[in-house]
Amino acid sequence: MTDKSPAGAAHARRDEDILVITLDHPPVNALSADVRRDLAAGVLAAEADPQVRAILLVGAGKNFIAGADIREFGKPPKPPALPDVCNQIEASAKPVVAVLHGAALGGGLEVALAAHYRLALSTAKLGLPEVNLGLLPGAGGTQRTPRLIGARAALDLMLSGKHLSADAALKAGLVDAVGEGDDALAAGLVYTRR
Known part of the structure; x- marks a missing residue:
């Protein structure tokens, strides 16, 4: 592992030719202004670095x-x-790859939907539960979800607030693959290199 940057709400470091952006905002990696700022800065850094061939988004913790x-x-x-x-x-x-483990909900799923590829570990729970707060997804989820799974399934996901397991998300077309194990970083690096 090389080029470690100072830790923030999201921090970036290179692993050979992959820029790993780790979202690290305990306890649940909520999308604070600091997380959004650091995530955007990480993507910009990857774009500017000719040695970076891909970007991997991974959450710290659970x-x-x-x-x-x-x-x-x-x-x-x-x-x-x-x-x-x-x-x-x-x-x-x-290419941007998001590795989903634990909660990938609301804006978290919308970040993953913006990525070019999504790998879910078996622990992942995906959903757009904003309706439970009287809201609809506001960061592109209403557009990106139907593109992946069709309008009927997307409406069901958005209007029910229900969560999908990794296997159900794969079957629906919301993720590209389901990975083994519980180490999101290791699984993500293998998947991104493949």
């Missing part, structure tokens, strides 16, 4: 991203906005 940071609810929004970060991920000229 979750990928469990959704929005509720500590920011009711406060003025801080940039960057999640839709902008998701659009930046999707527009990356370098």
Whole structure:
């Protein structure tokens, strides 16, 4: 492992030709302004580094991203906005792989949907539960989900608030593969290199 940057809410380091961006905002890797800022900076760094051939997004701890940071609810929004970060991920000229384990909910799933490839570990729970708060997905989930799984299944996912297991997400077409084990980083590196 090389080129370790200072730890932040999301930190980037190179593993040979893959830039690994680790989302590290305990306890559930909620999408705070710091996480969004560091994630966007990591993608920009990867784009600028000619030695980086791919970007790997992985969550520290037990979750990928469990959704929005509720500590920011009711406060003025801080940039960057999640839709902008998701659009930046999707527009990356370098392939972006998201490894989903534990909770990949709400904005967390929307970040994964913006990636070019999604690998889910068996522990992953995927969903867009915003409807339980009287909201709809606001960072591209209403567009990216139907593209992957069709309008009927996407509406069911968005309007029910239910979660999908890794196997159900694979069957539906929401993820590209289901990985073995519980080490998201190791599984992600193998999948990205393949």
